[in-house]
Amino acid sequence: MWWPFQDDDEVFITGSAGTGKTFLLNHIIKLLRKQYKPSQVFVTGSTGVVACAIRGQTLHSFAGDDSSWGGIQLVVSGDFFQLPPVKSKRIGDGDNDKQFAFEADCWDSSFALQVELTKVYRQSDPQFIKFLQNIRIGKLGEEEEEYFKRLQSSATMDSKAMLAVQVYPMNKDVSRVNEERMKSLGDEAFVFKAIDSGSDIKRCRKQLDQATPSELSLCLGARDGLLPVVKFDSGKTKVIEPVTWQVKDGDNIVAERKQLPLTLAWATSIHKCQGKTIDFIKADLSNAFEYGMHYVVMSRAKSPEGLFVTGLDPAKIKAHPKVLRFHEKKLASEKDEKSEEDSTTAPLAVSHTKFHFSLSEFLQNRP
Numbered sequence: 001m002w003w004p005f006q007d008d009d010e011v012f013i014t015g016s017a018g019t020g021k022t023f024l025l026n027h028i029i030k031l032l033r034k035q036y037k038p039s040q041v042f043v044t045g046s047t048g049v050v051a052c053a054i055r056g057q058t059l060h061s062f063a064g065d066d067s068s069w070g071g072i073q074l075v076v077s078g079d080f081f082q083l084p085p086v087k088s089k090r091i092g093d094g095d096n097d098k099q100f101a102f103e104a105d106c107w108d109s110s111f112a113l114q115v116e117l118t119k120v121y122r123q124s125d126p127q128f129i130k131f132l133q134n135i136r137i138g139k140l141g142e143e144e145e146e147y148f149k150r151l152q153s154s155a156t157m158d159s160k161a162m163l164a165v166q167v168y169p170m171n172k173d174v175s176r177v178n179e180e181r182m183k184s185l186g187d188e189a190f191v192f193k194a195i196d197s198g199s200d201i202k203r204c205r206k207q208l209d210q211a212t213p214s215e216l217s218l219c220l221g222a223r224d225g226l227l228p229v230v231k232f233d234s235g236k237t238k239v240i241e242p243v244t245w246q247v248k249d250g251d252n253i254v255a256e257r258k259q260l261p262l263t264l265a266w267a268t269s270i271h272k273c274q275g276k277t278i279d280f281i282k283a284d285l286s287n288a289f290e291y292g293m294h295y296v297v298m299s300r301a302k303s304p305e306g307l308f309v310t311g312l313d314p315a316k317i318k319a320h321p322k323v324l325r326f327h328e329k330k331l332a333s334e335k336d337e338k339s340e341e342d343s344t345t346a347p348l349a350v351s352h353t354k355f356h357f358s359l360s361e362f363l364q365n366r367p
């Protein structure tokens with residue numbers, strides 16, 4: 001079976017929003033699951049939400065505090081320019097100012113291969129892509145401000161925009177909007193209670209809460225027996241059946257929650273919309289408090305026509321200085337490698353430490 005990396009390569013895959021990191025990871029997971037037994041392939045996420053979304057487990061529950069990789073081949077993906085990790089509040093972590101994975105002493109020795117995906121798939125408008133790339137690195141010059149003003153002045157809240165998901169930096173605003181919209185329907189709410197089980201359910205409840213609520217209130221739409229019928233924006237309708245979220249420890253399922261895969265989504269938080277592609281977004285950024293928030297929100301939109309932003313303070317558009325330094329160091333070392341290659345005319349090989357490629361090239365180059 002074709003596999004793009006050497007068997008003992010530890011790989012770090014990065015790239016800006018929408019370049020297909022998740023798409024590529026899913027492809028790699030599929031390949032690995034065909035080749036290896038379930039007990040040999042582990043899928044982990046850095047947070048409970050991500051872990052549940054990819055039907056994996058949290059990195060912490062998988063690796064605990066064991067800092068050595070002991071024979072495991074790692075394939076890791078992420079974009080440090082998006083939201084930074086939530087700071088640990090654990091006792092004893094106070095004097096540790098390391099926040100990003102690339103600050104770990106073992107980072108360089110762990111990832112011999114660092115891959116950057118460069119073709120953006122989520123958006124196709126070149127001007128919008130260029131604008132987003134600049135926001136990513138915290139650059140809001142005159143040109144970008146001008147572009148943004150033009151974008152917003154031509155934005156009209158037409159009938160399509162009424163479907164827009166409202167995005168806020170803070171959960172309290174998300175809950176307020178969802179509750180107000182629920183009340184305004186004036187109907188009786190039906191409460192769907194999740195069914196929890198598993199030997200470690202007590203410890204895992206918080207993680208499951210991040211993925212799906214233990215009690216879900218719904219009051220809109222036709223009903224089929226005890227199951228809700230949802231009409232999607234596309235016009236299609238579907239009876240929604242419950243699904244099961246699992247928390248795993250190795251091969252063992254230690255906690256499960258059975259719940260309807262629905263959530264109130266008139267509004268959502270910037271943290272929750274990470275990784276998503278959204279047709280119409282209405283973002284209020286007046287309470288933005290974290291590096292990367294502007295970039296995460298704006299890069300969810302497929303086109304500038306689907307993006308409406310209020311409360312934008314250009315002074316808040318910043319990339320984390322540590323991430324910028326990491327990025328600059330990476331670019332500088334790539335430049336050095338490039339000039340070394342030019343002088344030796346060495347062919348560019350996959351085993352090269354760092355390289356850029358588009359995903360379609362990657363998939364098309366399969367032998």
Ligand SMILES: Nc1ncnc2c1ncn2[C@@H]1O[C@H](COP(=O)(O)OP(=O)(O)OP(=O)(O)O)[C@@H](O)[C@H]1O
Pocket residue numbers: 015016017018019020021022023024079121122274275276277299359360
């Ligand atoms: N090779 C591809 N061909 C066609 N569409 C693609 C390809 N790769 C990704 N896409 C599409 O582009 C969109 C963004 O992809 P994906 O979510 O994988 O990007 P990402 O890099 O993980 O983004 P983010 O950092 O925002 O989470 C998705 O709709 C996905 O289906």
